[in-house]
Amino acid sequence: MMLDNLPDWAQVMVALLLAGGGLISLVGSFGLLRLGDFLQRLHASTLVTTLGTLSVLAASMLAFSLAWRRLVLHEILIALFVTIGAPVANMLLARVELYRTGRLPGRERP
Amino acid sequence: MTGLVTWAAGFAALCFVAGMACAAVRLLKGPSAQDRVLALDACYANAMLLLVVLGMRFGSVLYFEIALLIALFGFVGSAAMAKFLLRGEAIEP
Numbered sequence: 001m002m003l004d005n006l007p008d009w010a011q012v013m014v015a016l017l018l019a020g021g022g023l024i025s026l027v028g029s030f031g032l033l034r035l036g037d038f039l040q041r042l043h044a045s046t047l048v049t050t051l052g053t054l055s056v057l058a059a060s061m062l063a064f065s066l067a068w069r070r071l072v073l074h075e076i077l078i079a080l081f082v083t084i085g086a087p088v089a090n091m092l093l094a095r096v097e098l099y100r101t102g103r104l105p106g107r108e109r110p
Numbered sequence: 111m112t113g114l115v116t117w118a119a120g121f122a123a124l125c126f127v128a129g130m131a132c133a134a135v136r137l138l139k140g141p142s143a144q145d146r147v148l149a150l151d152a153c154y155a156n157a158m159l160l161l162v163v164l165g166m167r168f169g170s171v172l173y174f175e176i177a178l179l180i181a182l183f184g185f186v187g188s189a190a191m192a193k194f195l196l197r198g199e200a201i202e203p
Contacts (some may be wrong), residue, residue, distance in 0.1 A: 002169030003115040015118035018163065022122030025159060029129030032152050034138050038145055041136070045152045048129065048159075050174050055120065058172075060166050063115070067169070074174060078158070078181050086184030089151060092192035096144045099196055 002067045011064050017059035025052035038097050042090060049086035054079065121166040126160040147191045154184030 006014065007013040024047055031044025057075040064072035122148045130153050137149035165173030193199075 003119070003166065004112055006115065014166075015114045018115070018118040018122040018166075021159070022125030022163075025156060026125040026129050029132040029152055029156060032149065033132040037143050038142065038148075041145065041159050042148060045155075047149055048152055048155045053155065053159060056162055060162050065167050073170075075162070078162070078174075078178055081178070081185065082155070082158075085189070086151075086155070087179070089185055089188035089192060092118045092189055092196065093144050093148055093151075095148075096195045097142075100142070100144070 003063060006063065006066050010062060014059045014063050017055045021052045021055035021059065024048075026057070028052065039094065042094060042097075046086070046090060049082055053082050053099070116167065119163050119197060122163050123167070124159055126156045126163065129156040130160070143195055145193070147195070150191075151184060152187040154180060154188070158184065 003011075003014070027092030028044050031047070032041050035041050035044055057079050061072060061075050064075075095104065133149045133153040133156060137146050137153065140146045140149055158177045159181065161173045161177040165171065165177070
């Protein structure tokens with residue numbers, strides 16, 4: 001079992017990061033289910049891709065680096081793709097909402 | 111403190127599964143098309159985090175590769191569907 005051989009402070013930090021990331025992602029997804037407007041739901045679901053993802057990836061980097069006794073940084077690739085991708089997709093979705101409800105100036109609805 | 115990280119990983123995995131269930135409900139009943147695209151995007155993000163946590167739990171790097179592919183293709187799919195809803199076609203000539 002890889003995770004139980006870490007030093008104590010690392011176990012506490014990894015456990016806190018994992019539990020915090022899980023709770024924040026759950027709050028974001030529950031907001032996606034619960035909130036009333038599309039733009040509010042868009043605002044809630046960004047919680048998953050920013051704070052939840054970053055804390056879980058930080059926990060993974062810390063745990064793998066300490067367990068294998070070398071620097072393991074390949075989670076940065078996921079963080080890079082999520083950091084680039086999620087704002088672009090969310091911005092396109094916000095434009096879709098404005099466009100389909102007729103609130104985007106300069107264009108008429110299809 | 112034996113098993114602290116294992117319990118935290120199980121808790122986080124449970125949270126991600128509950129988040130995927132919330133996103134699936136929104137995907138099924140979402141009133142508009144962009145709601146469904148957003149719910150699918152949230153489902154992708156939760157599944158990617160679940161795979162990262164499972165990889166930590168079992169000490170394997172194979173889960174990381176799947177999580178990387180899900181992060182990449184989830185973004186491409188959401189952007190393509192949003193572009194389709196916005197312009198009527200995904201790849202413009």
